[in-house]
Amino acid sequence: MIWYVLLVAAVAAERVAELAVARRNERWSTARGAAVAGRGHYPAMVALHTGLLAGCVAETWLGARPFLPALGLPMLAVLVAAQGLRWWCIGTLGPRWNTKVIVVPGLPLVRGGPYRWMRHPNYVAVVAEGIALPLVHTAWVTALAFTALDAVLLSVRIRCENGALTAAEAPRPGTGQDVTA
Template sequence: MFFYIFLIVVASQRLIEVLIAKRNEKWMKSKGAKEYGKRHYRLMVAIHFLFFVSLIMESILGRSDLNSDWPLLVAVFFIVQLCRVWVIMALGRFWNTKIIVLKDAEVVAKGPYKFIKHPNYLIVTIELIIIPLIFNAYWTLFIFAILNQLILAIRIPLEEEVLNKQTNYEDELTSKRRFIPLIRKSR
């Protein structure tokens, strides 16, 4: 029963995020923003959808019980969700699931962005580890942890390239110290 309640909560959260993203996308595009990475975005959506299909199949067919450490894992999951809200609030109208960039916009460097470059991707990565662990879905954990890193290896460089060209991203990054070190390119 917990499995289904948990899935409903996560699915509801994702639906709310899609609605926020659509609203923000409409606003940004009305201001002249452009979207990048449409091809890989479809793949990313497919990976996230298949993650839940895999989780359901592995949990139902494998009849896995909850992990013995499930209370701790659920607590970590909820802390990560608070961090997700922090990210969305920090970016405000600029938060989106797509790469949509408004030329010459000031890069957001508040909230979690004061500390790391891509907190939203870190949050998703942690979720793709924690959720399968809660339900002992180790195949889902293994497969989608790898797929997530592969899609991020495409997405993050593209996002940073576009931000560097269209905004003050590089200036913002080099002017602030962060917890996660920045490897600077020599010019």
């Protein structure tokens, strides 16, 4: 089980790295006129993701969950792929990526990298990770609980993000942008 705790700790360290990138990117965005949207759901998102990490370790230990290679190894591969997708998103968005909903007005949508195929690929990574990380060590209750709660949270988050992106793209009267086009 110690290796699993180390794996969860590595994912937690990756989250800390993400937060450092997000803070830097928030400064870049706000210097360019961006505002944060959806502040109300952000604390719930932080709590849910923290709960995922804690739940993985707690359920595995308290529930005496076994490591089943036939389940754990494929889930480990999914977890690694999810991390790769997440960092591909971060790299593609550059300073525009954030853990918060922050959109710089007037910038076009990014259409490269994984955004060439879908609007929110980072959330695919989040969903995959939320299922895979617990199931690496058969923490199925954590996987189910996180997935259910995350589905509710992502429905709020994606609506918020889509609204912010649409508002940032919309022509604004009095700015010289053609509002009739």
